[in-house]
Amino acid sequence: MTQRTTAADARQRTVLISxxxxxxxxxxxxxxxxxxxxxxxxxxxxxxxxxxxxxFRGAVHTSVLKRMGVLDxxxxxxxxxxxxxxxxxxGRRLSALPPEFAAGELEILRSDLSRILYEHSLYVHxxxxxxxxxxxxxxxxxxxxxxxxxPPGRGTAxxxxxxxxxxxxxxTEGDDGVHVTFDHGxxxxxxxVVGADGLHSTVRRLAFGPDEDFVSHLGxxxxxxxxxxxxxxxxxxxxxxxxxxxxxxxxxTPRRAAGPGYTGEAFCLFASDLxxxxxxxxxxxxxxxxxxxxxGSGWRTxxxxxxxxxxxxxxxxxxxRVDAPHWSTGRTVLLGDAAHGAxxxxxxxxxxxxxxxxxxxxxxxADGDHTKxxxxxxxLLRPYVTPCQEGGRGTGxxxxxxxQEAIDARNAALNDPATVRAMLDQGTTLSAAxxxxxxxxxxxxxxxxxDLR
Numbered sequence: 001m002t003q004r005t006t007a008a009d010a011r012q013r014t015v016l017i018s019x020x021x022x023x024x025x026x027x028x029x030x031x032x033x034x035x036x037x038x039x040x041x042x043x044x045x046x047x048x049x050x051x052x053x054x055x056f057r058g059a060v061h062t063s064v065l066k067r068m069g070v071l072d073x074x075x076x077x078x079x080x081x082x083x084x085x086x087x088x089x090x091g092r093r094l095s096a097l098p099p100e101f102a103a104g105e106l107e108i109l110r111s112d113l114s115r116i117l118y119e120h121s122l123y124v125h126x127x128x129x130x131x132x133x134x135x136x137x138x139x140x141x142x143x144x145x146x147x148x149x150x151p152p153g154r155g156t157a158x159x160x161x162x163x164x165x166x167x168x169x170x171x172t173e174g175d176d177g178v179h180v181t182f183d184h185g186x187x188x189x190x191x192x193v194v195g196a197d198g199l200h201s202t203v204r205r206l207a208f209g210p211d212e213d214f215v216s217h218l219g220x221x222x223x224x225x226x227x228x229x230x231x232x233x234x235x236x237x238x239x240x241x242x243x244x245x246x247x248x249x250x251x252x253t254p255r256r257a258a259g260p261g262y263t264g265e266a267f268c269l270f271a272s273d274l275x276x277x278x279x280x281x282x283x284x285x286x287x288x289x290x291x292x293x294x295x296g297s298g299w300r301t302x303x304x305x306x307x308x309x310x311x312x313x314x315x316x317x318x319x320x321r322v323d324a325p326h327w328s329t330g331r332t333v334l335l336g337d338a339a340h341g342a343x344x345x346x347x348x349x350x351x352x353x354x355x356x357x358x359x360x361x362x363x364x365x366a367d368g369d370h371t372k373x374x375x376x377x378x379x380l381l382r383p384y385v386t387p388c389q390e391g392g393r394g395t396g397x398x399x400x401x402x403x404q405e406a407i408d409a410r411n412a413a414l415n416d417p418a419t420v421r422a423m424l425d426q427g428t429t430l431s432a433a434x435x436x437x438x439x440x441x442x443x444x445x446x447x448x449x450x451d452l453r
Contacts, residue, residue: 219319
């Protein structure tokens, strides 16, 4: 006789999620909704502020946001996007990116999105819990499964534990789960571990191998920082200046306009076939590498680089792509950028939320059989995210072409409405190239889930 998972058993099943940016809180929400007990650990002392805007495109992304109940909250905090005008060294217009090119259908600051998902995962109605007789899952929430009612109120029992300022130090799998040690906290054992901690994932390194086995350099570096309050009119209008292999762009996000001391932000992208020798933990080392890359650049680039030295928060990384042959090993699985990241232009945020939805749904359908669930998750998601990743390679070549001829060709393409529409349509097509199971409905109507596929 097959033993069914009871409601009490489901509540005892624990999952450690490393990473509290986007994929981690999204997965925590869905797992808590299905009766799991997620713990999210984050190396930063709090939710990260600043960062670039991220976007969502097409019906698939929107469907997941709606099913999570966060679509309205994201719309309320949307940036609205803005066009980026490419200029020459004298500031004259050459071409322009329409707002939807970078912003998709819905754009939001990564920090705002992270906050929404974090708050949404803290207090979740455990909407489905298996009954002790194995007759599927039953609806316990007054809200419809696909509703957009926003996060439950604080009258609901806390669903997700968050631990900030700590990181996973080791993973040892046993018959009873994964024994985890931390840099600071006491050791604990979890039923499952999820690496949702980005391109340079600690969980992936510990469970699968070093970065160099999975992360490929795509020939570019990207940087971003806020302009200082005394930055004059640098960010007054959104413009980008290109030289072969180098782009600098400045502008202001309307959503942040009322912030104290906010004058805009800088974005830099430059080509480098070789991986630069800088310390990822040392901001001064990173700033020095950026400044060297832009030595001798025209327009107002020297003035812009001068603002870098006083920037409090700096984002700097290589354009990279993650290719993991397998996304799971034993009781450990990768999610989002840790599994299939592409630094910029790979629709990573939308893919991460889709992945969180699929991973949690498959675990619930499989009655907690992680081997079956992980295989189904990867089989469904990999064909979807792999073509999206290709955008990461093209982003650098498009924004910072390495020859003047290529820059001129890009500007000509952007001045052709038909070409722009074709590029936008391509992104929409990629974002929609998956048919998502309606897990809430399947779980509400199934008899254990084993006969679904």
